[in-house]
Amino acid sequence: MSDRTDDPAHLVGERPDLRADCGRCAGLCCVAPAFTASADFAMDKPAGQPCRNLLADFRCSIHDSLRERGFAGCAVFDCFGAGQQVTQVTFGGRDWRESPEIATSMFTVFAVMRQLRELLWHLTEARTLLPACPLSDELDRARERTERLTGADPDELAAFDATAYRQEIGPLLTRVSEVVRAEVRDSAPDRKGADLIEANLQGADLRGTGLRGAYLLGADLRGANLCKADLLGADLRVADLRGAFLAESIFLTQPQLDAANGDAATTIPSSLTRPRHWSASVTPAGSATARRRRRRR
Template structure:
């Protein structure tokens, strides 16, 4: 079903859309707020550096985040926005050495993160053979989104990113419909559905629309999720043991990191098995 990214997308794939913490100024650790909860051991306001952030912008407990109560950090993905803002938008000037840039950098980061997430989905859409009739539109949307990532900090702060997301999402939905139409039987529409804790063990969800579905702690053990659209689905603590996600699409690494799986879980080739999953 999928083509290789090199065949379909500008730039030869999604390398630049993966977080490169070594070239980022720890932006997710300072720009974003979090509250003490099951995901975070303490609370932190936006703009305040996390107490675990070191002088080299690395996390001091990176290898022990889950054990130290910071599992929320392990499921966050900036899609490469951190290094884009740090090295391109602000030209390598970090917020410690140039504190006058700090506030604007913190405001730009979440905007850039949204743009990079859209780049991820658009790039993936261009690998989906059934979506070929939309490739010209997808390429235009990809090019426009890439152009927006190169805007100045002032322009990025003023950007109506929500409007751009709406436009891109409408196009991605059309691509999804073409892909899921290849499943010849009746398909389940669970878009935005409340499936928290749902008993879906062994469920046939092939070609299902699960966009934005709440699947928190759902039992998807052994479920067939091939060709299912999982964009925005909340998979926190969902059991994916033995589930087949090989041809599911618009699935991200962050979603997998938030879920529970095992060695029997079948994944798309572009994603990796989280290290905390059961053997």
């Protein structure tokens, strides 16, 4: 293996590059996708039409009050750096306003690029989780291949089947998950895709549990121990994470945290940011369940 991929610490340092840099984007997330009036969006917006809140300089006019103005869906969106990649690299700094002839292609490519960049986030994390094991070389190859794909030209990206590619890489991430989860439990439970909507999991011992794609909408996870739990694709919308231990969970992303509720006692991975809407104090429920969780560790 090369020196670059032999150093997991180097990969950790690269992960900030997989975050959105809105100042280098052309407001793609405010134009390309469609919005449907709901609890997440205060209006309908067809795909390819600019949001009414998008300014001429591609900034959002209500960025600091999205939730209060009915745009929670925007507040939890993360393109993993796809916006600046498409704007600055794929299209060489051009934008859909000054060059309307590229608009359709740009919006199509943005949707593909977001999937590739999110996959890069997970592959990078997987490599840091397993710095030296039989899967390391395979992870390096998958990551390098994905990076190359993000540098393809607009026509190649527009024709690329990103969904099929994610399904191709999925089994590799599953194998990583199995190895990591076995570190805390010899036979870690797998609740992949489980319906846990509004489930009472307060104080639950979920160490090493496979929760990939699980439906945890509104679930009570106060004080739950999610050490090494696989949360890839888990739906955490309005889940109560007060006092929960998430610092060592795996494949958790910023949008998942942003969609949930937590407090000062909730621990999160160092690669992620504590959501602004979370309570800055420790709630009584979160504090008590967090103490019980720590006693079990």
